[in-house]
Amino acid sequence: MLIFTLRRFSLFFFTMLLLTILSFSLSFLFPGEQLVNLTGQINASPEQLAALAYEYQQQASLLTQYFSYINHLFHGDMGYSMTSHLPIMTEILNRLPATVELTCVALLLAMFVGIPVGFCAAIYHRKAADNIILAIAMIGYSIPVFWLGILVILVFSIQLGWLPSAGQISLLFEIPHITGLQLIDILLSDSEYKWQAFQDATRHLILPVIVVALAPATIFMRLARSAMLEVLDTHYIKAAKAKGLTFSQIIYRHAMRNAVIKVIRDVGLQFAHLITIAMVTEVIFSWPGIGRWLIESIYQRDYTAIQGGLIVLSTFIFIVHIIIDFVYAALNPLAREPNNGT
């Protein structure tokens, strides 16, 4: 287990190394002055620029420049946004929690819906239920997310008026900023309208979460279905049958656990996909998250913001990936063995 953990951390280290190199080289590749791209100070006077150049060790070699950039990153300094002139770090810290909330809820929803449905499909293999589930998965996977988002808003918020179409919470509620995660903040606050606020926030969350979760859920369905079919075909299931266990005992005690392990491996990969979907969805639902901010920055050629957002989002994806790897190791005794832990 220790070696498994060490391996994950070394992987984390090298991925971060590559990411920072990429982000650093972006400042050269973007049009305009490299130092300005890096710091985001477009209106600086020549004296300020000279001070910045000294700070980022522009006179020294490329390697030293890179290390001074890393140094700044470690101190939480990612420069200033070219459009809003606020520090990138503040901008990100304001927006990241909303994205974390949206994507994590969506991931959980996708897993808790997709995987059991996929198992059902495998259990009813080659029967009507299987075909229906496969068809739904195919359709769900093929629907473009921007179209689905607009459609959902049209039907559920405009025509039926059931759920709000934009934002994270109604403006009526005033929630102090503690962790940044809206739902947790509401529960922590001591407002007397706490439960109304919580309800309102949940209602705001429903539509975007469904839109984000649909495509990953359908992928999980197919992954879970094929994993379950594979497991049901193994010798140990046959041996369990010969042991006299009933079908439901076999499914619950042996098949599910082994199939879940196979699916969990791919959840990490799908999370990156989910983030991309979430970025588009944030724009549609005016969700105050980092994805929408990043897309706006791209439109406004805010190069500093693009670099910062890139690093933060990829780090977030990677951390989730590692957490999922640990869940995988917790479920699978084979992965915990030192010689098998890849």
Next chain:
Amino acid sequence: MNLIDIRNLSIELQTTTKPILAVDRVNLTMKEGEVRGLVGESGSGKSLLAQAIVGVLDEKWKVDADRFHWRGNDLMRLSAEERKAIISKDVAMIFQEPMACLDPTTTIGEQLEEAVDVEQLSGFFWQRRQQRKLAAINLLHKVGIKQHEVCVKSFPHQLTDALCQRVMIAMALARRPMLLIADEPTAAMESTNQGQIFRLLASLNQLKNMSILLISHDLENVTHWTNTITVMYSGQFVEAGTTEQIFNQPYHPYTRALVDSSPKANRMIPNKSRLMTLPGSIPILQHLPIGCRLGPRCPRAQQKCVHAPKIKNFHGHQVSCHFPLKDSYS
């Protein structure tokens, strides 16, 4: 009374084009306390037959029999659920590759505990957990595993193949079966471990009067442990009789060839000479010969062999051949 009596059991593989008869009207009878060997090349349908008896074949396979009696009960008349209930109570099976037959993510202890029959437990439900644990440890002791504490906590991949097979046998014993079907229990095992497993099976047979159907491709090895032997070839019944009859005086040309192909059975052959083999190889399922399936390879084949032979019985020594070798011994 016969323990199990199977007459003309056929197994068909349902394919998209036409069904393939993988096992063609095989007979099998066993008495209580008997150790019967089921011998044949790989692909001769012996594992299929065993899995059909236990009822673990999936929907691809269609099983049919003229008679399927279990201790005098006609199982063909019962519904699938009733049949499964009787069979899973009295028949247990162990497989080749024991490691693959244990759930890799569950500890040995848990897997053993769930094999323990509810009927063997007494008392209230809060006492049952403890009883199950005790029963699991007892089972491990029965198969000769002394370090039960370590074993119960291990996962299958942490044990050796031979230990895994012992655990499989322990699980099979959990329901106190009348019949244990061992499907090549020692394939891919070292010879010392093979001996251990066979000795364990033999002692179970002697101490608990448990019948064993021992499936193997190795006729010579099986003869040490069995009372009677059934030989199969390419899904057809070939010959059945006591071990001495089969090994010393085989009536069927195929059995003769099997015995001749083993170096120990014919020690008189000169050094470095070739062992006797049949020409060709076992036919694949898509191109099975009609009649006796050995026909194209048989040294004694004649025109009559395109029709499947009837089984002839010589004092309990059954053989399915138009031209048995009976007269060549005398």
